[in-house]
Amino acid sequence: MTTTEGKFFAEVILPDNDSLLGVKLISVREEGGTIEEIDISNAFHVISDEKSKRLRAVLPLRTAGEIKIVAKLDSGKYDVLVGNVLEPVHKILEERAAWLCNHSFNTFQETRPYACLPLSNQGESLGKLSFILMKNLLSAPIPEQVSKVERSAFHDLKHHWFEDGDFMSPIPLYGSFYRIYDFDYIGHVFYLLSQFDESFLQYGKPEAYLCWAAEIMCMRLDPDCHQNKREKEEAGLVGVFILYIGDLLADLKKSAFIYWYEKLDKLWLAFVEGLKQGSQGYQGAITEHFYDNAGFGLTCEALCLAELTDEAELYAPLIIANIGYSNDYRANAPDRWWEALSFMTHSLWGGLVAGAARAAYETIGDTRLLEAGYRATMAVFNCYDWNVYSTTRKLKPGEAASTYSIAAPNLNMPEISRNRFGQSIFKKSSDPLFSSLFSTIEGDDWDMGEELVAYMLGFGSTTYIYTDEEGGLSCVNGFIEPREKGWEITSYAAYPTRYVMREKGLTFISKEGEIVRSVLFMDGTFERTEVKK
Incomplete structure (x- = not known):
């Protein structure tokens, strides 16, 4: 790639x-x-x-x-x-954000005004909002894009999922229960809003959004906040919140919200203790599915974040095996088989597991994790790439489709063989279970977005070099070329700000606001070559 x-x-x-x-x-x-x-x-x-x-x-x-x-x-x-x-990845991200802002907001409608489209009760549908915010945090912010997300968060997220906007009173949107995972996505949107300067915000101050994110996460992680057995058990399952819990805690610690910091820190420590105790039995691999990469991928990342390296190393081989290796970039995907009943790339969980592999590498140091994470990340861009013509489903710049069926032929549904699609395709399934399960799903991209946030937090900013098994220097997420003195490393990252050689404990981080496309590696150190503001 x-x-x-x-x-x-x-x-x-x-x-x-x-x-x-x-x-x-x-x-x-x-x-x-x-x-x-x-x-x-x-x-x-x-x-x-x-x-x-x-x-x-x-x-x-x-x-x-x-x-x-x-x-x-x-x-x-x-x-x-x-x-x-x-295309340069920053261009793909910019086109995607522009397309979403032009097509995916339920402006001025009576039903859930300002909500992100397609309408859904599931938190996965909010990943688009987090993506737009993260893109605007890493590049020159576009005020209109930030405003659309803030308006959606203030009017829809706060009131569709909670009674009268009370974060301690979730609405049972699924009949008899509410879904704990949904709050991971809601908390993420409010946390990212807290990172903007007040001049970009219309409905609340950054401090208010930081407090809201903390309240939501405390409710999410605390079993005592929930009445039903289902919700109490789900409170102990890892989720998308792993992408921001560390930063949220760090920001709370520096803020005036000491109560929320101490409460959330206590809940987080109890949560990771549960992951630690369950690691010998690989309990993190079980969600609503057995051997679920949505479980063991993020569990490994959570254990790394908590510096529980021994336990994380138990899950790391599952990630490596789950991603695998192929000489076809389209097949380098974490195996998320259940939706297509076939080997496939699923953008959300493919990207999150890929991100977990990269994050785990920084703690564990196994280069197989780094390489697998990068291969899988690049496979996910097949779901966004408008220059791909080998699929029946073509994309326009900024469009996306959540899933790619790698297997061909796909005997369960021949029309999705090596094709891009969304879950809405199952509405017309002859299987009554599938047709009813996905009857309310609209569009091809309803659950996309958080995988791009995981990308931006990792390969979107960081390029890695390491000594390979032949004794040479290898580069992941960029290319490396010899120069008269040392090596020049050029990054493929959308917003390159960081270069890492883990084995020697070397890290180059640009100054705030700087984009550094290439660096020199000379005499065991990184040196800058050029800077773009």
């Missing part, structure tokens, strides 16, 4: 007693266009500083779209690599 601003690295490791006969690069640049084939055999060279037989080609690819590289060996065997060239 690369971007049009980067370079594509392709490597061939030759088997013993075999040689490379030729390599072709195949691409389709326009919808319905002809296939282009280019011989790139001469671009491959032996890596001079290694003892292995690795051949490497460095290809600047300036046109976005999927590519296939086919290597033919003298023995007659072939190997194939399917990759993708993305």
Whole structure:
């Protein structure tokens, strides 16, 4: 995976007693266009500083779209690599935010005015709001975008999920119960609003939104706040709140809300103690499903955040196995099979598990986590990429579809084979269970957004280098090139501000407000090369 601003690295490791006969690069640049084939055999060279037989080609690819590289060996065997060239990721995020603000707000309607569309009782539908806010925090803020989210939060989130806006009185939107997970998403929106300067806000001050986020999280994590067995048990399950609980606690500690800090800190410590006690039996892998990556992925991340490394290391191999490895970028996805009844990429949980893998790497140090997290993150962008033409469902800039069915053919539903879709596709299912379960779902993107927040918190800002098993320097989320003195590292991150070499304890962090696209690695240290305000 690369971007049009980067370079594509392709490597061939030759088997013993075999040689490379030729390599072709195949691409389709326009919808319905002809296939282009280019011989790139001469671009491959032996890596001079290694003892292995690795051949490497460095290809600047300036046109976005999927590519296939086919290597033919003298023995007659072939190997194939399917990759993708993305638009610069910040452009994808900006187009997405603009599209949502133009199409996804229920402005001036009688039913839930200002709510995010499509209307849903499930908190996953609010991920779009958190994404818009996070994008505006990391780049030059667009006041109109922030205002739309704040208006939705103040009028819809506060009153649709809570009696008279009282965060201690959730409404049982599902008949006899309310869903604990929903509050993770609501709390996230209010927390992100608290990060904006008051000049961008119309309905409340940053301090008020910080307090609201704390109140919601205290209610969410406290079993004693809930009357029913279901809600009491769900209070002990990990969720999306793991993306912001650490920052929320840190901000509360510095604020005037000492009561809420002490209360939330106590609940958090009790929560992670429960995760610790359940780790030997892998209880974090069980949600409403067994062996659920929505469970063990975020459980591993939570244990890392709590510095419970031994327990986190029990879950880390599950993440690595769940993501797996493929020479087709579309298949490097955490296996979330249940919706499509088939191997698939699900943008929300694919992105969150990928983010958990990256976060776990920073604590545990296993480079397999880092590499798997990056592969899976890039697979998720298949759900947003308007330059992908290999699927029946095409996207316009800014559009998205939550799911991609990797398997082909998909015998359960042939029409979703290697196609992008949303849960609304099941409304027309011949299975009465599926058609009733998804009868109220509208649109292809209702549960998307938090995966992009996880991206921005990780690979959206950070590039990593490490020493690989051959003894060379490898780069994840960027490319590395030798210079007269040292190495130049160029980031693929949307908003690059951080470079890490964990094995040596080295971290480069830009100054506030700076975008640093590349750095030099010289004499065991990072040095800046250029800065963009």
